[in-house]
Amino acid sequence: GESVGLHLPTLSVQEGDNSIINCAYSNSASDYFIWYKQESGKGPQFIIDIRSNMDKRQGQRVTVLLNKTVKHLSLQIAATQPGDSAVYFCAENISNAGGTSYGKLTFGQGTILTVHP
Amino acid sequence: GAGVSQSPSNKVTEKGKDVELRCDPISGHTALYWYRQSLGQGLEFLIYFQGNSAPDKSGLPSDRFSAERTGGSVSTLTIQRTQQEDSAVYLCASSPRTGNYNEQFFGPGTRLTVL
Numbered sequence: 446g447e448s449v450g451l452h453l454p455t456l457s458v459q460e461g462d463n464s465i466i467n468c469a470y471s472n473s474a475s476d477y478f479i480w481y482k483q484e485s486g487k488g489p490q491f492i493i494d495i496r497s498n499m500d501k502r503q504g505q506r507v508t509v510l511l512n513k514t515v516k517h518l519s520l521q522i523a524a525t526q527p528g529d530s531a532v533y534f535c536a537e538n539i540s541n542a543g544g545t546s547y548g549k550l551t552f553g554q555g556t557i558l559t560v561h562p
Numbered sequence: 563g564a565g566v567s568q569s570p571s572n573k574v575t576e577k578g579k580d581v582e583l584r585c586d587p588i589s590g591h592t593a594l595y596w597y598r599q600s601l602g603q604g605l606e607f608l609i610y611f612q613g614n615s616a617p618d619k620s621g622l623p624s625d626r627f628s629a630e631r632t633g634g635s636v637s638t639l640t641i642q643r644t645q646q647e648d649s650a651v652y653l654c655a656s657s658p659r660t661g662n663y664n665e666q667f668f669g670p671g672t673r674l675t676v677l
Contacts, residue, residue, distance in 0.1 A: 453602060479664045488653050488668025489605065500639070534604055538664055548593060548663025549618060552604035 453532065455557045464522040466556045468535030471516065475537035476546055478511060480520045483555070484531045492520070494538075522558075530560045564588070566669035569656050574675045575644055581640040583672045587656030593663055594637050596621075596629060599651045599671070608652075611637060612659075644676045 455529045458464050470478065478495050481489035495502045495518075502509050508521040518535050536550040567586045575581050587594050592613055597605040605620040610630045622628070626644075631637040641648055651673050655666035 477662055477664050486670070488655070488670050489666075490580075490668070491665040492612055494662075494664040536605075538662065546662050547610060547618070548595060548614065548657055548666060549607050549621075550595075550605070550664075550666070551607065554602075554604045 453555050453557050455559065457559045457561065458506050458525050458526060460525065460560055460562050464525045464529070464558060464560075466520045466522075466533045466558065468518040468520075468553050468556075469516060470518060470535070470537055470553070472539060472551070473513070473516070474539055476540050477538040478509070479536045479538060479550065480507075480509060481534045481536060481552075481558055482529075482531045483534065489534060491493045492533075496528050525558075525560050530558055533556050549551055566654055566667050568669040569673050570672060571670065572673045572675075574677065576677050577646060578643055580640065580642045581674065583641075583646055583652050583654075583674070585637045585639070585654030585669060587635065587637070588665045588667055589635075589656070589657075590658065591656035591667070592634065592659040593657040593666075594631060595655045595657075595666060596637070596639050596664055597655065599653055601611075601650075605653060608639070641674075644674075646676050649674055649676045 479494040480492040483489040493504045506523045510519045532555040534555045535553045540546045569584045594611040596608040608619040614629040623624040626642045629639045653671045
């Protein structure tokens with residue numbers, strides 16, 4: 446899950462294993478939940494998003510699960526590869542009072558994923 | 563095609579000096595965002611542009627921070643009278659005017675160090 450401060454959660458896995466990265470959110474009004482990946486020295490890169498009225502969405506080697514009851518979001522990466530090593534951020538996109546979303550994203554603290562060959 | 567570019571990549575300045583950070587978004591992207599990332603932290607929203615206008619400046623930390631966008635393209639973030647707490651990586655992102663803006667394309671960032 447996410448944490449506050451400088452000590453990011455870490456996850457170490459072996460190449461080929463499945464990885465699960467967790468995120469707890471607090472705002473029930475979020476319309477979308479998004480996962481980004483940030484490699485060292487680079488800007489974040491979009492992975493996948495899920496609308497708040499869904500509970501599961503699959504992409505290429507990734508699955509995002511949303512549990513609104515406990516306000517929990519997870520990213521599952523199948524057959525994790527060394528190139529997946531990065532910091533993973535969950536983010537929320539909340540519409541404004543007029544119901545329009547313009548991409549003001551609120552990011553969590555991040556989880557460091559390390560994949561060992 | 564070319565992605566989002568930012569300059570300079572690194573900036574070291576003395577406390578009290580002004581700095582300008584530049585962002586070149588992907589051509590044709592109408593939405594542009596500035597975020598700040600402090601060491602070991604997530605990204606903090608600063609400001610959003612749609613075209614040349616900034617409907618949401620709510621994330622700017624103080625009146626020392628300002629940003630503009632000209633020609634619906636290049637944006638500059640200006641920090642006046644820099645303080646040590648301004649030290650961070652400043653990230654710019656752009657997004658096309660389609661969909662829900664969840665997919666933002668980020669530049670590599672400008673690392674600002676205030677001595």
